[in-house]
Amino acid sequence: MTENQVKILDGNTFVVSDERGDIEASLTDPTGLFSFDTRFLSRWVLTVDGQRLSPLSVDDLQYFETRFFLVPGTGTVYVDAKLSVIRHRSVANGFHEELTILNHDDKPAELTVRVEAGCDFADLFEVKDAVDKKGSYSTRLDDRRLVLTYRRETFSRSTVISSSQPCALDEHGLTFQLQLGPHGSWKTGLDVVPEVLGATEDGDTEPSLAWQARRPRTNMARNLERWLDQAPRLECDWEPLKTTYRRSLVDLAALRFSPISAGRHSLPAAGLPWFMTMFGRDSILTSLQALPFNQELAATTLRELALRQGTGIDDFRDEDPGRILHEMRYGELTAFEERPHSPYYGSADATPLFVVLLDEYERWTGDTRLVRELEFEARAALRWIDEYADLQGNGYIAYQRRNQETGLENQCWKDSWDSISYRDGTLPGFPRATCELQGYAYDAKLRGARLARLVWRDPAFAEALERQAADLKRRFNRDFWVEDGEYFAIALDADGRQVDSLTSNNGHLLWSGIVDKTRAKAVARQLMGERLFSGWGVRTLAVGEGRYNPIGYHVGTIWPFDNSFIAWGLRRYGFKEEAAQVAAGILEAAEFFDGRLPEAFGGYPRSMTKYPVQYPTACSPQAWSTGAPLLLLATMLGLEPVGEHLLVDPALPSTIGHLELLDIPGRWGRVDAFARGRVDTSVPARGRRGR
Amino acid sequence: MTKGTGREQEMSDDVVEFFEELGRRGHEPLLAKVTGRVRFDLVDGGRTDRWLVAVDKGDTVVSHQDGLAACTIRAERALFERLCRGEENAMAAVLRGALVCTGDVELLYAIQRIFPGPPRERPAMRGAEGSR
Secondary structure, three states: OOOOOEEEEEOOEEEEEOOOOOEEOOOOOOOEEEEOOEEEEOEEEEEEOOEOEEEEEEEEEEOOEEEEEEEEOOOOOOOOOOEEEEEEEEEEOEEEEEEEEEEOOOOOEEEEEEEEEEOOOOEHHHHHHOOOOOOEEEEEEEOOEEEEEEEEOOEEEEEEEEEOOOOEEEOOEEEEEEEEOOOOEEEEEEEEEEEOOOOOOOOOOOOEHHHHHOOOOOOHHHHHHHHHHHOOEEEEOOHHHHHHHHHHHHHHHHOEEOOHHHOOOOEEOOEOOOEOOOEHHHHHHHHHHHOOOOOHHHHHHHHHHHHOOOOOOEOOOOEOOOOOOOEOOOOHHHHOOOOOOOOEOOOOOHHHHHHHHHHHHHHHHOOHHHHHHOHHHHHHHHHHHHHOOOOOOOOOOOEOOOOOOOOOOOOOOOOOOOOOOOOOOOOOOOOEEEHHHHHHHHHHHHHHHHHHHHOOOOHHHHHHHHHHHHHHHHHHHHHOEEOOOOEEOOEEOOOOOEEOOOEOHHHHHHHHOOOOHHHHHHHHHHHHOOOOEOOOOEEOEOOOOOOOOOOOOOOOOEOHHHHHHHHHHHHHOOOHHHHHHHHHHHHHHHHHOOOOOOOOEOOOOHHHHOOOOEOOOOOOOEHHHHHHHHHHHHHHHOOEEEOOEEEOOOOOEHHHOEEEEEEEEEOOEEEEEEEEOOEOOOOOOOOOOOO | OOOOOOOHHHHHHHHHHHHHHHHHHOEOHHHOOOEEEEEEEEEEOOEEEEEEEEEEOOEEEEEOOOOOOOEEEEEEHHHHHHHHOOOOOHHHHHHHOOEEEEEOHHHHHHHHHHOOOOOOOOOOOHHHHOOO
């Protein structure tokens, strides 16, 4: 993605164009209008009298609308500055563009305005991997609409383009012949509407899926306003934190995605532009981060994931009974089973995390109804851990894809090819049992036990789960502990041998509670030590390990989302100051990105670069990076639901000064939290304190 | 979509067997939260074969009635036969426009759980076969 691309979005519909508002997509580049994982417009070029336009400015009004101010001509000297062109574009069902032309001259003007349109109907996977199309294209002109269609057997996707003002239509676009009076203006509305699951037929009496995919949007500006109004209000002395908080709330609103089955409810999609869909792991972790601020995202995530929970064994989709999906897609390759995403289940963490989220959601909301409603699915998820995930036969969750061709090799959050390595940099074989999966399983069992006792009224099941959890914890602390390094190995390999590198995963272990109290101090010391902590945050892989690279995707960069859970973990074991230090580092880094944290940034020492070096990633905003400041805020404030009350136990960096978070929603109604920064984060905390 | 020729009778039996088996079960735990009627319209040339599945919290009654349903699922019979044998994925078929659903989408999601998974001994992945 280049710097000057302009993106607007709503759910899984988004438009990426250049700064003139034009789209000239090649197969491998992600510009265009996308909806339901298909590109519905790959060419959209505006000319006036055959000339391209130049941008004067781009006005990013909201995440769903933008305005381009243009003049005819290209280059630094404008051929005719007596004319200006405004394109005001907003995402709706597809997009709507108000095209305005202003004549600043005192003489009349005759103009030919042309909009070139075309579409390759690429599946988003094709855009990523450059795959050839197998179907055929057609173009139809009817009345005042240009209809572009792609067909392959029963699969059909169309783009309908229309103008509110009369125009001449041809197969490649729309032409307007204008006569503007002195200081006159002209305006037309252009609509580009995708037909997702075939056009709705006139004879249909019942709403079809196609119809529901095009459900009318409510007023988006008002919707965003309401979203911001309903979120807790943040007041604090440190201005950048307020900017970051607001940015997070707005980006989270932009990333809301409503699967067709969810009606008006929404859940967090993973990120723009590649991941505007439901992901088990990303949607769950983002919902967890956002729980103290918005609880509807969690409820929708739980419901929608439950609806699609695995029921049978399907090697192509890596599906097992009880397994929670990894990724859901709607494009052509998925439709023809050339990709397994209908949905794909290759994730080893989403299933235990589903139970974790269900319990945490209940602790915040008291919504036992949903816990009752999802009892069947939660039990199936817990069963999956023991019956289907123990691939090494040693009582640990492990993963190995059964779909060797298009399945995922690494089914944990560090999913790149070299993310799991021994100290010497060599890679283990499969199956792999990564450590954080065991933590999640432990947490899921204990939380499942709480729900079994409280809501499902099944104390015997609760006791069984607690016994299993205690046994898992005992074995884990024995089998994963690296004696000579005093930390937990990132994984056990297929032979049960420790994959012994030092990684940030240790922080997730604290979060899940699987770490023996006697070992917590050593783990915290490692996390805050120089090998892992850069000054900005905790690196994915420690300095000194064979594969360490400060700009390696999962082998040295710092992930804000990772750090938000690490901070939560540190707090869980009483390391308040250390948690505040991690929070301070990440939030100070956010300031360099205008409040929008990237997916990852470089692991260089803070003292060396002075600013966080962004990892060149294609995804921004990304949901769990957006959620990171929210979870860090909750962690610094020590927000913790206890029964019907919200406990507030702040440990705030002194740089933040005074902080108020007002109207925190939950089972208590709304409450306020106040704090004053007292933790000096300028001196390193190195796991000194804590229980 | 082409239809198997020699095995035609046998294939049709897969559909009948699927619905009759569902009816015999009486209760399907995977549908325990589902209440509603789903109608299947199976198109075979000029003929449409109808099956109505009435679900009441997992209790299922299967009939050939032509009644109203909250969710209607329409497909070529040949495709539906493959669904009943686990050779076809229902949600992929929906995306392909080969399985057309009208009405309550949640019912579609719920009811597709009862189709069998693919046969384990499937020799190759769909994508590798290269023909449909």
